[in-house]
């Protein structure tokens with residue numbers, strides 16, 4: 237499930253992942269909730285992701301609350317060009333604490349990393365916040381595609397690992413993300 241303030245790019249992130257496209261132009265706010273499916277092959281196993289795109293607007297909050305408890309994973313987004321969306325992350329974390337399952341897989345994403353000129357939230361600030369709350373973190377761009385597949389693949393790997401319930405196998409989400417970013421030679425922003 238994708239959550240975060242209105243306009244941070246949740247719908248664009250999902251469209252980029254699902255269709256490898258970017259919705260340029262006018263911004264159409266999500267009404268309530270929507271979902272799309274995508275099948276990934278993880279270590280030879282097909283994993284079907286059902287991804288719920290929620291409305292960030294406050295007036296839809298009561299609708300989205302109802303979906304939290306069924307979510308296995310949450311991608312919590314802020315917009316690196318919008319300080320308020322970053323400041324609101326703590327409020328979102330409280331909301332997640334109140335409504336989601338205790339062991340939900342959670343990842344923090346600083347989206348719109350392509351927008352260098354408009355950036356107001358440094359990558360280090362995102363990293364610091366994520367560390368404070370013990371949440372894996374990366375910057376993404378729905379416009380350029382930066383780290384989009386990696387974010388969803390990392391979450392899918394974690395979910396697959398959990399569903400196999402094999403205690404001899406360990407999977408560390410942040411370690412996986414850091415390793416993948418390093419080996420691709422890419423950049424966190």
Ligand SMILES: Nc1nc2c(ncn2[C@@H]2O[C@H](COP(=O)(O)OP(=O)(O)OP(=O)(O)O)[C@@H](O)[C@H]2O)c(=O)[nH]1
Pocket residue numbers: 240241242243244245246247248249259260261262263264265266267290291292293347348349350351376377378379380
């Ligand atoms: N530069 C840049 N713009 C983006 C990116 N992702 C989204 N946008 C723009 O940000 C605006 C909002 O994107 P949406 O995906 O509709 O935002 P949302 O979070 O789904 O908004 P709600 O549905 O209201 O919750 C649109 O004008 C997008 O074109 C990105 O990675 N880079």
